[in-house]
Amino acid sequence: MEFSFTEEQQMIRDTARSFLAEVSSSAAVRGVMGSELGYDPDLWQRVCKELYWPAMHIPEAYGGLGLGYVELVATLEEMGKHLFCSPFFSTVCLGANAVLLAGTETQKQQILPQLIDGVTASVAYTGASRRSDCASVEGIWERTADGYRLDGYWRYIPNGHSADVLIVAARTPFSTGPDGISLFVVPSDTPGLERNYLPTMDETRKQAEVYLRDVFLPEDALLGEADQAGQSGECLEKLIALAAIAVAADQVGVAQESLDSSVAYMQERVQFGRVIASYQALKHKAADMMLKAEAARSALYYAACVADEALRGGPLGEELLEAASIAKAYCSDAAFFNAGCGIQLHGGVGFTEEYDIQLFFKRAKSAETLLGNAAWHREIIASQLLDGEVMGL
Amino acid sequence: MKLSFSAQDETFREEVATWMGENLTGEFAQMRYRGGPGDEHVFVEERKAWERKLHGGGWTCIGWPEAYGGRGATIEQQVIFNEEYARAGGPGRMGHIGETLTGPTLIAYGTDEQRERYLPGILRGEDFWCQGYSEPSAGSDLANVKTRAIKDKDSGQWKISGQKVWTSLAHESEYCFVIARTDSESVGNKGLGFFLVTLDQPGVDIRPIQQMTGTSEFNEVFFDEAVCADSDLVGAPGDGWKVAMGLLGFERGVSTLGQQMLFQNELDEIVRLAKVNGASQDPALRQRIADAHIGLRIMRYNSMRMLSGGGDDGSLQKEAMIYKLYWSSWHRNLGKLAMDVMGPESEVLDAAPYELSRLQAMYLFTRADTIYGGTNQIQRNIIAERALGMPREPRG
Numbered sequence: 001m002e003f004s005f006t007e008e009q010q011m012i013r014d015t016a017r018s019f020l021a022e023v024s025s026s027a028a029v030r031g032v033m034g035s036e037l038g039y040d041p042d043l044w045q046r047v048c049k050e051l052y053w054p055a056m057h058i059p060e061a062y063g064g065l066g067l068g069y070v071e072l073v074a075t076l077e078e079m080g081k082h083l084f085c086s087p088f089f090s091t092v093c094l095g096a097n098a099v100l101l102a103g104t105e106t107q108k109q110q111i112l113p114q115l116i117d118g119v120t121a122s123v124a125y126t127g128a129s130r131r132s133d134c135a136s137v138e139g140i141w142e143r144t145a146d147g148y149r150l151d152g153y154w155r156y157i158p159n160g161h162s163a164d165v166l167i168v169a170a171r172t173p174f175s176t177g178p179d180g181i182s183l184f185v186v187p188s189d190t191p192g193l194e195r196n197y198l199p200t201m202d203e204t205r206k207q208a209e210v211y212l213r214d215v216f217l218p219e220d221a222l223l224g225e226a227d228q229a230g231q232s233g234e235c236l237e238k239l240i241a242l243a244a245i246a247v248a249a250d251q252v253g254v255a256q257e258s259l260d261s262s263v264a265y266m267q268e269r270v271q272f273g274r275v276i277a278s279y280q281a282l283k284h285k286a287a288d289m290m291l292k293a294e295a296a297r298s299a300l301y302y303a304a305c306v307a308d309e310a311l312r313g314g315p316l317g318e319e320l321l322e323a324a325s326i327a328k329a330y331c332s333d334a335a336f337f338n339a340g341c342g343i344q345l346h347g348g349v350g351f352t353e354e355y356d357i358q359l360f361f362k363r364a365k366s367a368e369t370l371l372g373n374a375a376w377h378r379e380i381i382a383s384q385l386l387d388g389e390v391m392g393l
Numbered sequence: 394m395k396l397s398f399s400a401q402d403e404t405f406r407e408e409v410a411t412w413m414g415e416n417l418t419g420e421f422a423q424m425r426y427r428g429g430p431g432d433e434h435v436f437v438e439e440r441k442a443w444e445r446k447l448h449g450g451g452w453t454c455i456g457w458p459e460a461y462g463g464r465g466a467t468i469e470q471q472v473i474f475n476e477e478y479a480r481a482g483g484p485g486r487m488g489h490i491g492e493t494l495t496g497p498t499l500i501a502y503g504t505d506e507q508r509e510r511y512l513p514g515i516l517r518g519e520d521f522w523c524q525g526y527s528e529p530s531a532g533s534d535l536a537n538v539k540t541r542a543i544k545d546k547d548s549g550q551w552k553i554s555g556q557k558v559w560t561s562l563a564h565e566s567e568y569c570f571v572i573a574r575t576d577s578e579s580v581g582n583k584g585l586g587f588f589l590v591t592l593d594q595p596g597v598d599i600r601p602i603q604q605m606t607g608t609s610e611f612n613e614v615f616f617d618e619a620v621c622a623d624s625d626l627v628g629a630p631g632d633g634w635k636v637a638m639g640l641l642g643f644e645r646g647v648s649t650l651g652q653q654m655l656f657q658n659e660l661d662e663i664v665r666l667a668k669v670n671g672a673s674q675d676p677a678l679r680q681r682i683a684d685a686h687i688g689l690r691i692m693r694y695n696s697m698r699m700l701s702g703g704g705d706d707g708s709l710q711k712e713a714m715i716y717k718l719y720w721s722s723w724h725r726n727l728g729k730l731a732m733d734v735m736g737p738e739s740e741v742l743d744a745a746p747y748e749l750s751r752l753q754a755m756y757l758f759t760r761a762d763t764i765y766g767g768t769n770q771i772q773r774n775i776i777a778e779r780a781l782g783m784p785r786e787p788r789g
Binding site: 002003004005006009070259263266267274275277278280283284286287288290291294295297298299301302304305316326329330375378379380381382385386387 | 664682684715777
């Protein structure tokens with residue numbers, strides 16, 4: 001058993017760390033987060049063409065590097081640590097994963113190389129819903145003579161206003177839960193598509209709403225085989241789980257940096273003639289934060305190993321939904337706890353615009369809400385334990 | 394990252410499971426899941442007999458080198474043994490202090506004579522040990538021990554006087570390792586000695602402490618010129634702190650997965666109860682039960698990380714420092730959850746005068762979890778100072 005990074009994985013993480021320290025400084029983050037696009041497109045091209053991050057976990061057969069989810073979460077953790085503003089999560093963890101899970105061989109061959117090459121994507125599935133599962137899909141699809149008609153409203157879509165490719169989940173009329181769901185590729189210039197930027201409290205993560213009004217799509221817009229239409233509910237469940245693990249990675253980064261920056265601040269700040277890091281009341285708070293960050297990391301790395309097997313086929317893959325809910329529940333609370341404590345430990349300056357801890361506090365909350373908060377995921381676990389429902393796919 | 398054990402280790406796992414299945418039967422079957430923390434007062438003689446049974450199967454001291462009668466088992470194998478032992482419901486080990494603390498200490502710091510004299514009894518499940526560390530004025534501040542050891546000029550023997558406290562199972566033990574001050578002028582962690590003391594002698598008085606559970610597992614131990622041969626001093630006079638601290642590093646977390654198996658067993662019982670009595674329909678309790686499940690799974694992942702990266706020097710990594718604080722806090726919450734799931738029935742005892750059910754005993758005993766072995770507050774100091782590099786507490 002080696003539940004630790006290999007040397008190669010450490011190298012990947014260290015590369016991400018030093019790159020992000022350079023390009024995602026506080027000034028750089030603040031420079032892009034106020035814009036509607038929310039990231040630097042030139043930097044995104046560097047991320048794709050120099051670092052190959054979007055290629056990381058994509059199989060070599062589709063032009064990827066063929067690495068695993070562990071490498072992916074190690075990189076995402078650093079992105080959280082550095083408040084990185086980019087379409088990475090929406091393109092790779094939503095878009096590329098959707099294609100990997102639901103696409104035909106031809107679609108994978110066609111779409112994945114584009115995403116690796118710098119084309120951005122996102123997935124729209126939920127309507128104006130508090131839920132985060134298949135039941136939140138409200139938009140409708142129907143078959144037409146030569147393709148599909150889509151209609152509906154989608155909300156809370158990461159980078160949905162700027163993504164080059166939108167993948168939209170819709171259901172057949174009157175279907176419920178995971179039934180009747182399909183995923184469709186909707187190019188940004190599709191007639192009848194309207195998308196609007198939603199200004200958000202956490203400016204480092206952009207959201208959008210999408211209207212599809214009587215939108216007609218060709219046969220090949222459906223992800224998957226035509227005779228399997230309406231049967232992608234299970235794929236969507238897996239996609240949500242894989243993406244939730246990616247968010248958990250960001251949260252671990254937020255939890256860790258909230259701790260590190262607070263400790264660094266306390267080592268400098270002097271009151272009553274001592275650095276405040278020497279006061280036990282504050283040390284104990286920091287110790288609790290470290291416990292949360294480390295436990296969150298354990299949950300994350302386990303979930304990443306599970307995700308790896310879920311994508312490549314392995315026995316642990318059975319645990320995907322449970323591992324994702326465990327990671328998302330714990331990491332959501334940990335990131336929020338640490339960022340909240342971080343403001344308190346910084347004292348008055350923690351509440352100012354100038355210090356970054358407030359940005360982590362906001363990112364912690366937006367990540368918590370994204371794809372189901374802690375209570376949501378605990379209820380998934382509770383129903384598995386207490387209602388006799390079988391988890392896993 | 395690789396989460397599975399090797400095929401060889403899995404064969405070992407089967408071997409342990411098979412042996413447990415075949416041997417934890419008959420007279421021993423009644424002890425299944427008994428005798429663990431909070432329950433150590435039960436089946437004492439039977440559990441001592443069980444130690445000898447274990448020895449017969451070659452299952453005591455498996456982590457010791459073969460030269461001393463062990464199996465030289467790897468960390469992974471020790472983890473697996475503990476896990477399968479607990480999975481089978483193996484009773485709380487009477488011999489664990491001798492096996493995990495005395496033995497490794499003597500192997501690392503002892504003389505050949507000490508090893509020859511004491512290791513075989515531990516190995517065979519015949520000699521039981523207790524730990525003489527804490528004192529009334531040396532709790533969290535362990536270095537503040539007042540117990541004195543004075544060398545008698547005529548006999549060359551040491552005479553030990555003082556009081557130890559919270560000495561688990563002293564009343565069932567043959568020997569106690571004691572840290573005592575060899576230099577009466579010294580303070581703090583200087584001038585201490587590490588002594589192997591025979592308990593059956595006139596200078597030793599053992600008095601059980603009654604706990605809030607109504608039972609007694611630990612004791613006060615009074616030494617009044619208790620005799621200890623010079624050959625039973627481990628290391629030199631003044632080396633006591635080094636030996637005592639070295640000993641605390643030996644356990645290496647190999648029993649953590651076994652401990653978690655017991656926790657899982659308790660959680661399973663709570664889940665079963667919740668389904669039966671309707672607590673499973675209470676939204677607030679559902680959240681807490683799920684939280685307990687999540688916490689226990691993560692505890693397992695924590696130990697897997699801890700066990701994967703341990704340095705050869707036995708030094709603990711940063712993440713290992715959170716382990717005690719994590720499990721003790723989790724278990725204390727589980728105790729409260731158990732009572733809340735039981736509802737009004739949580740007040741009603743199994744029998745008069747004070748016979749607690751398993752979950753009731755667990756609930757009360759978990760209040761000790763966050764105190765013994767370094768309180769949660771001491772653990773937080775350790776984490777803040779050693780892992781986060783924050784300034785040390787000023788010492789008086």
